[in-house]
Amino acid sequence: MASDGCMDPNRWLRMQELFHQASELGGEARGAFVDQACAGDDELRGMLEGLLESDSHAEDFVKGSVQEAAHDVMDHDAVNSGDRIGPYQVVRKLASGGMGSVYLAERADDQYRQRVAIKVIRYGLNRQDILARFRAERQILANLTHANVARLLDGGITAGGLPYLVMEFVDGVSIDEYCRSRQATVRERLQLFRTVCDAVQTAHNNLIVHRDIKPANILVSSDGVPKLLDFGIAKILTVDDTATPVALTRAADRLMTPEYASPEQVRGEPVTTATDVYALGVLLYELLTGRVPFRLDKTTPAEIERVICQQSPAKPSTVLSATDIHFEVFRKQIAGDLDNIVTMAMRKEVSRRYPSAAQLSEDVRRYLEGFPVAAAPDSWSYRSSKFVRRHKVGVAFAAAVSVLIVGFGVGMGALAARAARERDTAEKVLSFMVSLFQVVDPENARGREVTAREVLDRSTAKLHELDGEPVVQARLLENMGSVYENLGLYDQSESLLDRELSVRRKMGSSDLNGLAKNLKDLAELRRRKQNYASAEALSRESLALYQQIYGPRAFRVAEALNTLALTLHQKGDYAEAEKYYRQVLDMRDVLRRDSTDPHLETALLSNFGQLMADRGKLEDAARYLGECVEIRRQTLGGDHPRLALAIAKYANVLRDQGKLAEAEALLREAVAMRERLHGAQHPDLATTLTSLARTLADRGKTAEAEQLVRRSIEMHTRLNRLITPEAMTGVRLLAELLHNGGDDAVAEALYRESVETTRKLTPNHPALAASLLSLGGFLNDIGRPLEAEPVLREAVAIHQAIYQPAPWRIAAANAELGACLLALGGTTEARPLLDGSVRTLMEQRGSAAAETKRVQQLASR
């Protein structure tokens, strides 16, 4: 115990001096010093030696004592079993929390046994304030009755002077513990979550904000019923006084869990229902991932504020630990929609969150039922990708895969008979493909929608890994090019094929076969892009190579002939084209026998039939095209781009023959098939739509015709293919419909646009001829023959240049010019033109053809 404390000040000072001096000495020296200094003064010596002895223990002693006292305070229970609190008797302690401890108690009356939870607020909080607020909130809270909300029943002050609140007792575990111990699935967690949201919404409807939503405040009973605790209690216990400055509010709000605090709460701004929505977002985050979005263990208020107000939480699907078995499964399900829902609920800005707990619950419901959710980073691309995922990626992707596999498969089969070197290459190609597909697997994609397009783009990037193996690389490029083509992405395909070609050219003569095919594929692509000059050159080169490799009567040669013929055909060189087509037709038997490409024969039939149609030989056209359709129906089994193409071509011929009903039916079939195959956007679909529109227009179904052609034009535009003959066909059709509908201004603009655009094609392109003819005819019809004349003269000139093999076309052009001249008063030139045209058209197109009728009409003016 302390001695008589009063000590002479001088003595006190002396003691200190001696102590400090002595403590700097060690062992012997110290002893000597003490002896010397305290000579004669035993009391002094005693104290000095005592002090020196204590010196080594003193630090730990004082520190430890204080520490122990601190522990004691921190952890002390004010309430024990058996204590009475109001009308209740404490059974046992349930939990300790930041605000105090919670005890299980029973009502002591004889009347009825009621189990309650009593929260005793710890020492240190302003109890009068608390009670006052409790009294204020009591009525509001008493009105809150909901199956999933634990009711607040009563409140008061214990004998020990501590405030307490009595609540409905909930026998359960916290929601996160419940989910963990049951190994609840994502679906189950979401359903629990929705129940919680609904309870929160009910409270909000009663103007009660929870403010402290967290797993510890949501208990789930053994039969799976969640109940929210402490509704409104945070408000009672929080210093809410507006006169109290922010810093103190924040301090007192240490009652709330920082991890669940919203930005506005941290900043001390007013708490609203949106605050609860935020907390629900954090709750969902934790239920899905097992962890909170922000770790705030050892941070200062400033740091907490920065993290919560500025730092974006990592997306739930990205934080799931690979070591946590349950959650690995979840990751795949969470990525995407659920990520977005959580993100939206946890938005820093109140206005960007869900407006209510009910809407958050709704979005979760939408997710559970497979509908698009409201929460999305970028709604339009999201919606389209959701659409694609639901319907089309499956098909397009499968198509892409099948092309790759087929392409590879063909190689594999052919190579099996060859050298080991080839087999080696094939294996490398295979393993590259396999790795490709691993990229493709959406489950590897970590929550992003992966389309076939993306796969290919990524694969293109990966290709440089094969720079050291040109043969493998070349073959891969080949395969990938065709996939792009199938997806209608011609530009990518072309660049790949170009790359391949340059690789091959450098390789020299070691793989002529590959080179020939490359040339053919590239020619094909160029042709589709209307680059006819290049296409023709490449085709001829390819043909020459194949002839060199395989001799004159081989299917590859036939293939190459077909490509060349088609190129010439589209270029407008009908005579040359027919020449090559007939060569191929001669080899039909070879095609059927040797070709690994099942389409070659029908492609030939189709192309040739088309040529016949273009030359006005409709019966021949119908015969060949009809045959093509039949064979493809039989061999392709269901939807196929080539079948759709054949049907469309055949239908066009039928239309020209005046068999409109049949044509319409077939074209509708073709359109539907293309939609199923390609989705909403594809150049071939657009072309088919135009054909159908044309037929409908011819049948007088103008409204639908207009709708379809507009759709087609839009599609061409979206796909960057507006500057094509096919698109211009549609434009002219629209112009015609508008003109018939009376909108001449727009019609004229469209006709002129068609002329301008087709001028950019190869000189004397049939499409230009058609455009000029349409414009001229239109101008004439609306009574502007002066303007029409030069246009029509040009049209006639081109027609004469290119349509020698198809006189009826020239005749049709002449008829328009004749009508125009007639209007200008020059009958001498006009009359013979008109009459001659009528005759020619009657002969070559028949009376049913639209052109014939037009000409007849013109002649009768």
Add this chain to the structure above:
Amino acid sequence: MADSQPAITVLLRRGSQGDQSAISELMPYVYDELRSLAGHYLKSERSGHTLQATSLVHEAYLRLAGADVEWVNRVHFFSVAANAMRRILVDHAKTRNREKRGGGIAKITFDEAVEVSSDSNAPITEIDDALNDLAKFDERKSRIVEMVYFGGMTHDEVAGSLGLSVMTVHRELKFARAWIHQQLRGL
């Protein structure tokens, strides 16, 4: 006082000027912080982590006043909080002692390992008495002990607060605690 200034600072200033009511006003918030901090540490998974009352106060300060409060006030806070902390610990111990004598069984549910041996520690009331005695003839030492062990202040901070050199603070502290030990455990 300006409304815009955080109230803690206001209280701190008043407390450092000897305003007892300011000190008692601060106490609940200090306690607040201490309790939640203790809760945090108790929940922490770091085994073997020793809870120090002083570090709690230190943390409490940071949470209450924020990192951007002036150094002067911070030191004032500590010195006030140190006193508050001492009073809390002592008051609580006295209440507990009364309860013990009354017969109720107080349960201490403290499950975190504490690296102190209770044999060698003294009840806080005794420490408190010793400090009171010390203050009768050497108030400065008593304050220094209080600031360091109850307030968690560094020697630099104590020196600055009391206008002393750091060396002086070292010496004072060394002597004072030895003295306390000797009084309570000395032979």
